[in-house]
Amino acid sequence: MAQTLEKHTLDIQKIRAQFPVLHQEVNGKPLIYFDNAATNQKPKRVIDALVKYYEHDNANIHRGAHALAARATEAFENTRVSVQKFINANEPEEIIFTKGTSESINLVASSWGRKFLNPGDEVLISTLEHHSNIVPWQMICEERGAELKVMPINEAGEIIIEALDELITEKTKMVAFNHASNSLGTINPVKYIIDKAHAVGAKVLVDGAQASSHLTVDVQALNADFYAFSAHKMYGPTGLGVLYGKRDILEKTPPYQGGGEMIKEVSFDKTTYNDIPYKFEAGTPDIANVIAFNEAILFINELGKENIAAYENELLAYATDKIAQIEGVRLIGTAKEKVSVLSFEVEGIHHFDLGMWLDAKGVAVRTGHHCTQPLMDHYCIEGTVRASFSVYNTVEEIDAFIEALKSTISKFKK
Amino acid sequence: MSETINDIQNEIIEEFSMLDSDMEMTIEYVMELGQQLPEMAEALKNEDNIVKGCQSKVWLNAETKDGKMYLEADSNTAITKGLVSILVRILNGHTPQEILNADLYFVDKIGLNRFIGTQRSNGLGAMMKQIKIYGLAYSAKAE
Missing domain, CATH: 3.90.1150.10 (Aspartate Aminotransferase, domain 1)
Structure with a gap:
């Protein structure tokens, strides 16, 4: 670390x-x-990839029966694999594309929170959090009758580790905090907090928005349950984010939004949902930006x-x-x-x-x-x-x- | 004494034109103007008079005397104080109706339009709106 x-x-x-x-x-x-x-x-190669996509490959992905759709789909899914390797996820299906870190956190708070949070449960965040990692939890806590708790910090802006023994208890169901603080730059002891949370059976979401372009992220080594970040803070396009989640947790988590792509079969009586990651990617995704994002990852990897x-x-x-x-x-x-x-x-x-x-x-x-x-x-x-x-x-x-x-x-x- | 709102705006445009669109000189001059703003009574710096900006606090108070509106203002930032002082200079001592009808074209002409944007919706735009609301309230009262 x-x-x-x-x-x-x-x-x-x-x-x-x-x-x-x-x-x-x-x-x-x-x-x-x-x-x-x-x-x-953004480096020129990211900008060029956007132009190239629109000039040569523009097509909707996954179901088109033509050459352009096949090219666009391949490039889109290549980025998923790049992201998987970039954060060392176990498999590409654990990578969900979102609008940004905020949406990634909202997805978890809304879908996972609505199913797994109950009255009396606690969600623990830290004093260092961005509003994006505060408000979605406040909203779902209010809805589910859960309580929001906050990890304190010292004068230097570091989480007071000694306070965690009292804060992380059997009641804690989710611990959500940032890998690095956007306001102060503090790098948090992610692995330590994750282990403590897991010891009481809580899940952990790490807001990696500030860490993703500066620190090496290994979600398996960290044992994070969810890890969220944005493309635009790592030389990539705006309007695109990533949510990593462990397969077993994502499979138990209900869909976030309904629409195309996220379904298996639809009738007026019942809809069955697609497998991960598509279950969480309703509607046509941000194809151009996802494709261009690959160049940003390559840029970082090459340096x-x-x-x-x-x-x-x-x-x-x-x-x-x-x-x-x-x-x-x-x-x-x-x-x-x-x-x-x-x-x-x-x-x-x-x-x-x-x-x-x-x-x-x-x-x-x-x-x-x-x-x-x-x-x-x-x-x-x-x-x-x-x-x-x-x-x-x-x-x-x-x-x-x-x-x-x-x-x-x-x-x-x- | 009977300068119109547009007369004063034209004076200000003339003053700023000497700064040659230089951003540093423009800010420096705006701050100087702020320093000349008459002090606002502490009691008037209350919640009711606050025009809450994204990053800076601005207080604006309006009163009428003999059918004319008089403004007092202050801010906790030097640049914003300068901006509000320009509005006070232009609009002070005019009738509520004149203030309501005023077309504040000076903003575009002296390169201050960027200040509306940099303070989000709460910069100069919010101050102008607040003064017009005072104008509206007092003109309604007068009827």
Whole structure:
């Protein structure tokens, strides 16, 4: 789980050249894109795959009796196999395509939750969660008469492990938490929590949205029951997500939505459902994006996740060191294990003002509560400025960002 | 004293035109304008007067005297305070009906339309809407 700290071996300029969007000016300044935790940019090969699909292969999949349908189906299912290997799932049928991490979590909360949660049961989440991993559980808990419990965190933004003995009990039926925090970057002790949950017979859903492009994910080694993530945070297209689930659990879980593809036979008296994964993929899926997503996975695989993680760690360490030297800066989230997310506030300056000034200087960051309001409440703040790094970012960009930040702060010190 | 809403908008457009569409200079000037906004009484910074934005808080109060509407405003962010100060400068001291009928074309002309977008639906747009609601309430009262 610990990130490798070896020196990276990547040719960053060669990588940057593959991302058309990076080569532009914003407000008359070269774009520095540090909003990667919201969505990262797409290499040309992903964009080309989308164009190629629509220009050459566009057809609805699985049942067409013609060449285009066969090509589209093959490419679509190839991505499923790539995803399976990417997270080391046991079989491709355990990979369900969704609209994104949010829909993946909603699917589990809604379908699994409605069948398996009963009055008096408990669902355990953590203080670090994105609203997407809070609200669906609140909704289903309310509907089923179950109770939502929350794992506390310490000042650094790490889950307080010692609190789990009291929180994970016979009543706990689901433990849902993120692999890495989108607001703070904290990497959670996933395996430890999963084992603890399994010891009382609870199921576990891991929100992998922030982890999937930074950390090696092995769902079998983790023994996760569900693992959810989004394509667009890992160099892939928007509007596409993945839900991994163990076969036996998916088979016992009722369908999420009704429609085409998810059925075996339909009559007006009774419908029988298709096998997994199709049982959960009602309607025509996002064929083009699924096909293009394969190129994003290949891009990551070719660079090597260990290399990407090592390089991003270098960027994070460098930026953390530089920013800590600026007077008035308070880092929010100082966990020992972090993905490349740097959240901070500056004394006496609202994060919105900071964000607008940085944008005027060409630096794209995110400001606000990052869809984690309970976490902001924990720190008694309204929001932070968040800079997050991807493999195409450079040390020179961090230097420019630090200069832009210093010059912005000086405007408020007049 | 009897400058029309459009006279003031044209003055502001003229002032901003000297900034040459430079984003940094534009923000700097907006912040300067905010600093000139008369202080709002703390008691008026209450829940009723809040125009809640996605990231920043804005308070807007309107009162009428001799048939004219007077505005007070503040914000917890420097840029937003500047933005609301421009609205106050344009609309302060006009009749509720004039305010209701005002076409606030200055936003597009001085490159501030991006502020409506960056604060989602709650930026300048929400402030303009709030002032028009005050205008509507007071013009209805006057009838």
